[in-house]
Amino acid sequence: YDEKIFPGIDIFVCTADPTLEPPEMVINTVLSMMAYNYPPEKLSVYLSDDGGSDLTFYALLEASCFAKQWLPFCNKFQVEPRSPDAYFRTPSQPMHQDWISIK
Numbered sequence: 001y002d003e004k005i006f007p008g009i010d011i012f013v014c015t016a017d018p019t020l021e022p023p024e025m026v027i028n029t030v031l032s033m034m035a036y037n038y039p040p041e042k043l044s045v046y047l048s049d050d051g052g053s054d055l056t057f058y059a060l061l062e063a064s065c066f067a068k069q070w071l072p073f074c075n076k077f078q079v080e081p082r083s084p085d086a087y088f089r090t091p092s093q094p095m096h097q098d099w100i101s102i103k
Contacts, residue, residue: 008042016050023059028085030060031067035074035082 011033015021026047033045049056066084074082081087 003039003042006039006042009038009044011043011045012048013045014048014050015053015056018051018053018055023053023056024085026056027059027063028083031063031070032081032083034067035071035079037075040071 013026013029013033015026030045030047034043036043047056047060070084073079079087
């Protein structure tokens with residue numbers, strides 16, 4: 001594909017309550033979006049935290065450091081799935097029951 005014809009994309013991830021939407025889940029979503037197989041200069045990912053949670057803020061701050069390693073790793077090794085949680089979870093670790101009920 002000719003990347004010059006790809007449009008710019010803005011992705012908004014919204015959250016409001018860290019008890020209902022655990023920061024780990026929100027950050028995994030943000031990192032998954034950032035790891036899309038799409039020209040990075042044409043992809044912007046935004047996190048809107050309507051609850052203004054300090055926990056979510058600091059989780060995102062830590063994730064920004066992790067992303068500097070994770071994103072090149074995904075691209076170099078064609079990692080699938082690109083969600084860190086899904087990639088590092090072993091098949092014997094099911095998703096937390098509370099998260100399934102949120103879905």
